[in-house]
Amino acid sequence: MKPPPFGYRAPREVGQALADIAAVGEDGKVLAGGQSLIPLLNMRLAAPGTVVDINRVAGLDTLTAGPDGVRVGALTRQARVERSEEAAAVQPLLRQALRLVAHPAIRNRGTVVGSLVHADPAAELPAVLAVLDGSVRLASVADGERDVPAREFFTGPLEVAAGPDDLAVSAFFPALPPRTGTAFHEVSRRHGDFALAGVAAVVTMRADLGLEEARVACAGVGPVPIVVDVTAEAGAGDRAAAAHTVRERIEPEDDVHAGAAYRRHLIGVLTERALAEASRRAADA
Amino acid sequence: MLVTLTVNGVRRGASVPPRRLLSDFLRHDLALTGTHVGCEHGVCGCCTVLLDGEPVRSCLTFAVTVDGREVTTVEGLARADGEMSPVQRAFAECHALQCGFCTPGFLCAVTALLRDDPAPSERQVREGISGNLCRCTGYQNIVKAVHRAADLIAEES
Numbered sequence: 001m002k003p004p005p006f007g008y009r010a011p012r013e014v015g016q017a018l019a020d021i022a023a024v025g026e027d028g029k030v031l032a033g034g035q036s037l038i039p040l041l042n043m044r045l046a047a048p049g050t051v052v053d054i055n056r057v058a059g060l061d062t063l064t065a066g067p068d069g070v071r072v073g074a075l076t077r078q079a080r081v082e083r084s085e086e087a088a089a090v091q092p093l094l095r096q097a098l099r100l101v102a103h104p105a106i107r108n109r110g111t112v113v114g115s116l117v118h119a120d121p122a123a124e125l126p127a128v129l130a131v132l133d134g135s136v137r138l139a140s141v142a143d144g145e146r147d148v149p150a151r152e153f154f155t156g157p158l159e160v161a162a163g164p165d166d167l168a169v170s171a172f173f174p175a176l177p178p179r180t181g182t183a184f185h186e187v188s189r190r191h192g193d194f195a196l197a198g199v200a201a202v203v204t205m206r207a208d209l210g211l212e213e214a215r216v217a218c219a220g221v222g223p224v225p226i227v228v229d230v231t232a233e234a235g236a237g238d239r240a241a242a243a244h245t246v247r248e249r250i251e252p253e254d255d256v257h258a259g260a261a262y263r264r265h266l267i268g269v270l271t272e273r274a275l276a277e278a279s280r281r282a283a284d285a
Numbered sequence: 286m287l288v289t290l291t292v293n294g295v296r297r298g299a300s301v302p303p304r305r306l307l308s309d310f311l312r313h314d315l316a317l318t319g320t321h322v323g324c325e326h327g328v329c330g331c332c333t334v335l336l337d338g339e340p341v342r343s344c345l346t347f348a349v350t351v352d353g354r355e356v357t358t359v360e361g362l363a364r365a366d367g368e369m370s371p372v373q374r375a376f377a378e379c380h381a382l383q384c385g386f387c388t389p390g391f392l393c394a395v396t397a398l399l400r401d402d403p404a405p406s407e408r409q410v411r412e413g414i415s416g417n418l419c420r421c422t423g424y425q426n427i428v429k430a431v432h433r434a435a436d437l438i439a440e441e442s
Binding site for chain 2: 002004053102190
């Protein structure tokens with residue numbers, strides 16, 4: 001189908017974008033990559049009065065990788081982050097997860113920040129931001145700029161802590177501590193589909209190669225990414241116990257693709273795989 | 286709104302509403318019907334075109350958003366003298382199409398895939414075309430055609 005008619009604004013700088021977003025308020029929708037919004041429009045599941053197209057806004061297509069972490073601007077396409085050696089060196093989980101996001105042609109348009117703001121519970125990038133305890137930088141005319149940590153940002157399925165006046169201008173993915181490894185594992189019906197369940201893991205070793213910290217974030221098994229600290233279980237070398245703890249914490253639901261019990265089973269399997277791979281990488285780091 | 290694109294090397298423009306999808310802009314406004322529209326929500330990949338050289342879903346892009354940029358459609362893949370591109374020849378040679386509906390999207394996606402990686406592995410080929418659905422062939426001959434196209438490009442360069 002075709003999108004319903006909408007008013008259109010195409011600001012060229014951030015101040016104008018914020019003014020446009022404030023002016024249209026609840027009736028407006030920000031368009032960046034459009035890989036989630038345009039399907040919703042085409043299927044007439046969304047009908048905003050006005051689309052604020054930020055694709056021409058200068059200064060939002062940034063990607064900076066420094067010792068602290070990776071900051072990704074609102075217009076930076078997923079494919080660019082996936083290909084960036086600098087970003088992969090500072091925060092390898094980004095590339096590990098991005099390879100699982102849809103297909104190359106989608107990643108050429110889709111943005112990292114857009115995926116975070118869309119906050120599909122089965123999407124990879126919200127789980128990545130959550131497990132790394134990253135943040136999203138919001139800006140509005142009324143409140144200026146502020147950083148919202150991931151644990152406060154995701155508030156429900158397709159819901160985030162951003163008001164109708166807010167523009168998410170960037171996201172920050174903190175760098176890994178020393179001797180830390182990451183992994184992202186998921187199971188989907190076909191490559192590129194939304195995952196039935198996914199697990200992002202971050203494991204930090206001590207200098208003596210004992211385990212210092214291990215945590216995972218689960219996608220597709222709750223209203224928001226579910227972060228679980230499994231340091232105690234993984235520290236005791238018992239990944240099966242870690243998987244058990246994670247399985248108890250998630251809230252999977254039945255749908256046409258898979259039952260809740262199967263998703264719970266998958267999360268256990270994926271937790272063990274992701275922890276094993278992240279631990280190997282931590283030992284090599 | 287007036288939207289002007291460089292399509293297959295030619296500047297083309299039309300006045301369209303903001304909701305005009307790039308796929309419809311190409312087909313309806315510019316009469317370039319080589320780009321096919323299957324699902325119209327980003328799943329099937331039939332409408333894949335090259336935007337500044339990178340494959341994108343033209344059904345998930347508004348024409349106004351990409352005003353001023355360069356688009357290559359299946360009509361622009363052949364040489365100026367009409368000789369088909371190596372990817373197109375490989376698809377014909379390997380029988381990589383039956384009904385042909387999905388083919389324009391595959392040709393654009395594979396053209397970019399082989400430009401970025403002239404000798405992809407079997408896995409890379411399958412991943413590279415994973416965003417394009419074909420309901421006829423079962424994909425085996427499409428995969429063969431991608432490898433054949435890689436050989437043709439290597440031979441001819």
